[in-house]
Amino acid sequence: MSTQKTLARLPGFRDFPPEDLALRARLFDAWRRVSRRYGFVEYDGPPLEPLELYTRKSGEEIVEQLYTFEDKGGRQVALRPEMTPSLARVLGERSRAMPKPIRWFSVPQLFRYERHQRGRLREHFQWNVDLVGEDGVEADAEVLAVALDGLREVGLGSEDIRARVSDRRLLAALLKSVGLPEERLEAAYAVIDKIEREPEERILERLSDPEDVGLDDATARRVLEIFDTPTLEGIEERFAQAEGVAERVEEMRRFLGSLHDLGFGDCVDFDLTIVRGLAYYTGIVFEVFDRQGEFRAICGGGRYDDLLDRIGGAGLSAVGFGMGDVVLGELLRERGAVPEYRPEVDFFIVPIGVEQLPLARRVARAQRNRGLSVVYPLRKQSVRKSFSAAASEGAREVLVLGPDEVEQGVALLRDMASGEERNVELARLLEVPEPAGKAPVGEG
Ligand code: HAM
Numbered sequence: 400m401s402t403q404k405t406l407a408r409l410p411g412f413r414d415f416p417p418e419d420l421a422l423r424a425r426l427f428d429a430w431r432r433v434s435r436r437y438g439f440v441e442y443d444g445p446p447l448e449p450l451e452l453y454t455r456k457s458g459e460e461i462v463e464q465l466y467t468f469e470d471k472g473g474r475q476v477a478l479r480p481e482m483t484p485s486l487a488r489v490l491g492e493r494s495r496a497m498p499k500p501i502r503w504f505s506v507p508q509l510f511r512y513e514r515h516q517r518g519r520l521r522e523h524f525q526w527n528v529d530l531v532g533e534d535g536v537e538a539d540a541e542v543l544a545v546a547l548d549g550l551r552e553v554g555l556g557s558e559d560i561r562a563r564v565s566d567r568r569l570l571a572a573l574l575k576s577v578g579l580p581e582e583r584l585e586a587a588y589a590v591i592d593k594i595e596r597e598p599e600e601r602i603l604e605r606l607s608d609p610e611d612v613g614l615d616d617a618t619a620r621r622v623l624e625i626f627d628t629p630t631l632e633g634i635e636e637r638f639a640q641a642e643g644v645a646e647r648v649e650e651m652r653r654f655l656g657s658l659h660d661l662g663f664g665d666c667v668d669f670d671l672t673i674v675r676g677l678a679y680y681t682g683i684v685f686e687v688f689d690r691q692g693e694f695r696a697i698c699g700g701g702r703y704d705d706l707l708d709r710i711g712g713a714g715l716s717a718v719g720f721g722m723g724d725v726v727l728g729e730l731l732r733e734r735g736a737v738p739e740y741r742p743e744v745d746f747f748i749v750p751i752g753v754e755q756l757p758l759a760r761r762v763a764r765a766q767r768n769r770g771l772s773v774v775y776p777l778r779k780q781s782v783r784k785s786f787s788a789a790a791s792e793g794a795r796e797v798l799v800l801g802p803d804e805v806e807q808g809v810a811l812l813r814d815m816a817s818g819e820e821r822n823v824e825l826a827r828l829l830e831v832p833e834p835a836g837k838a839p840v841g842e843g
Contacts, residue, residue, distance in 0.1 A: 411513065411521025418740035422731070423524065425738075426724050427506055429552040430526040434504040437545045439528055442503050444485035446510075450475040452484045455709065460589075460676050464511040466521075478510035481721065482527040483679070483703070484710055490531060491711010499532030499715075518695035518726040528700075529719030531707065536650050539683040539702055539718045540657030546687060546698050546720050547663045553727070554736045556666075560697065563670035564654070564685040567701070569647035570671060573634070576641035577621035579614065585678060586612045587622065592674040594626065631669045654683055679703040683718070689730050697730065698722035747789035748775035748798045749782060755800040758825075762798065762810075765831035789815065798828070 408414060415423060431441065450467050466478040479485060482505055494501060505527045513519045528545050530538050543562060550560055570591070571584055579587055590605045590612055605611045606619035614622065628637050631651055638644045651669060658667050675684045684701030688694065700720025708714045731737050746766055748759045756775075763773040774792050776785055782799075789797045799811040809822040 409521070410515065413520065413522070417742070421740050422728055422737055423724060426526075426553060426727065427524075430504075430506060430549055430722075433545060433549045433552050434526075434528060436548070437502070437528075437541065439502040439504040439530075439545070442486075442489065442505050443507065444479070444482070444489055444505075446479055446508065447476050448479050448485060450477045452488065452710070453477055453480060455484075461511065464513055466510045466512055479507065480509055480511045481677070482507050482509065482525065483529070483677075483706065483719065483721075486527070486529055486719075487707045487710035487713075487717075489711070490707055490715070491713045494531065494707070494711070494713045494715060500538065501531040501715075502529075503531070504528045516695075518729060520725055524724040526722040526724075527719060529717055531717040532715045533718075534702075534704065534716035536654040536683060537657050540654050540661060542700065542718050542720060543667070543685055544658060544661040544663055546700070546722055547666050549722060550687065550697070550727075553731060554734070555730070557663075559690055559730075559734065560666060560687055561690050562663075562667045562685050562687045562698075563673045564651075564667055564683065565669065565671050565673040566647055566651055566654075566683050567674065567680055568682055569634075569644065569651065570674065572641055572643035572647055573625050573638055573671075574622060576638055576644070577625060578618045579612075579622060583612055583614065588674045589676070591622075591626075591672065592676050594672045599623065626672060629671070634671070651683075675699055675701055679706045681705060685720070687722070689726075694726050694730055697726045742791075742793040743772070744774050744792050744794050745771040746773045746796050746798055747785070747792055747794035748773065748800065749785040749789065750775065751782060751799065751801045753779050754802065755805060758800055758805065762800075762825075762828050765829050768831045798823075 413419070434441070450465070453465060454462055461480050465480055468476060470476050485507075486503065486505070490501065490503075506524055507527065508522055508524050510522050511519075513521055526549065528542060530542050543564070547560075547562060550556075567588065570588075574584065574587055575581065587606070590602060594602055603619050603623060606614050606622055607616055612619075628634050631648055634644070635648045655664070655667060655669070658664055673684055673686050674680075675686070680701040681704045682702035685699070686696040687698040688696055698720055700718070702716070702718040704716040707717055728737075746763075748762055750756050750759045759775045763775055766773045774789075774794070776788065780788075786797065794815055797813045797815060799813065801811065804810055804822065805825065808825050810825055810828060811820055812823050813820045
């Protein structure tokens with residue numbers, strides 16, 4: 400007996416046996432289809448990046464979660480925890496010559512050393528869609544529509560999900576109007592981002608903590624009271640006099656109106672507590688959740704008008720989102736919306752005896768050259784065993800090569816779904832053009 404222990408997978412990482420890979424492939428296909436429907440083209444970058452790419456602008460939380468090490472050349476490197484800084488770098492190098500707006504998407508695997516929790520792993524695949532070089536809220540609406548259409552494409556509509564949307568500039572105007580100094584804004588965003596997940600006392604404590612936001616108690620309370628007014632109309636009324644609020648409310652209305660035109664009005668709710676954890680957002684921000692609020696966010700994004708300038712030197716506005724495969728997979732499974740995994744092949748060839756094996760290989764070759772999937776037994780086995788193998792391979796048709804039929808130049812084709820059988824001419828099964836560019840090999 401082997402004394403070797405099976406090496407376990409790292410915590411937070413996944414294997415993808417075919418049944419799990421099938422779901423992943425289904426998501427990727429849907430994401431790619433929808434991206435193209437909106438005119439986005441695919442790009443990618445390296446999974447390993449210089450550490451500095453993230454320490455500059457991603458925000459503390461993500462930097463703490465980096466997988467980072469020194470490479471053999473003495474460089475500080477990190478596995479990419481998100482795609483946006485790589486996008487900013489790639490575009491910085493080439494965006495000047497490109498017509499705007501730029502519509503790019505990607506499906507990278509990302510790595511974050513997260514605390515173990517439901518919906519969060521240490522690697523995930525994330526659909527990234529970013530629109531660059533257009534600063535109106537209509538672009539923001541177009542991008543959020545891509546995300547919502549991506550969810551609809553896998554079967555999740557307004558009854559299953561909702562996007563919660565806000566605007567950091569509106570929040571900034573409100574915070575300033577209650578006495579929060581400009582230089583404390585970023586610290587305040589990080590605390591407000593946790594409003595839903597932490598008790599009120601803890602939020603107040605952090606707002607007053609000199610090491611955190613550092614507000615006096617009265618200002619801290621006024622900050623928290625902003626969130627007593629949940630509707631856009633309420634905010635407009637209550638903060639009518641506050642500088643900048645009316646313009647931002649008007650923009651939010653245009654944003655919501657555009658989403659309505661695009662068919663997603665009933666999936667979107669204004670929600671001032673959405674701030675986003677990442678530091679670089681500058682305008683509209685959004686997160687998509689399951690409607691019951693059971694799961695972590697499925698998707699998050701927003702406008703980030705300074706990042707490209709800071710990382711790649713391209714002074715371009717941008718808006719985008721990331722949608723992970725983990726929560727989405729959990730949600731689809733819970734809804735029973737994941738089709739049962741079934742392997743499929745077009746043909747399974749059953750040679751009755753070993754004498755028919757060479758013919759089986761020739762038929763397989765011909766049919767594969769036509770683009771069909773073909774499997775046959777690689778060694779002598781009983782017809783019964785072959786038929787059960789055909790069933791477990793998911794064969795649509797079984798082709799039986801029996802000595803008598805072969806002698807007459809035919810083979811028996813059985814449709815596995817209907818059980819119907821008919822003879823087909825071997826000459827037809829073998830007659831297939833060779834793949835382009837390749838001369839026939841072996842026998843003629
Ligand atoms: P994010 O909110 O950090 O944004 O991630 C976006 C989505 O990726 C989350 O809503 C979640 O579905 C998924 N996700 C994130 N971390 C994990 C994890 N550890 N395990 C499983 N899923 C995860 C960003 O990354 C931004 N760069 C998105 C963006 C693109 N903004 C503009 N363009």
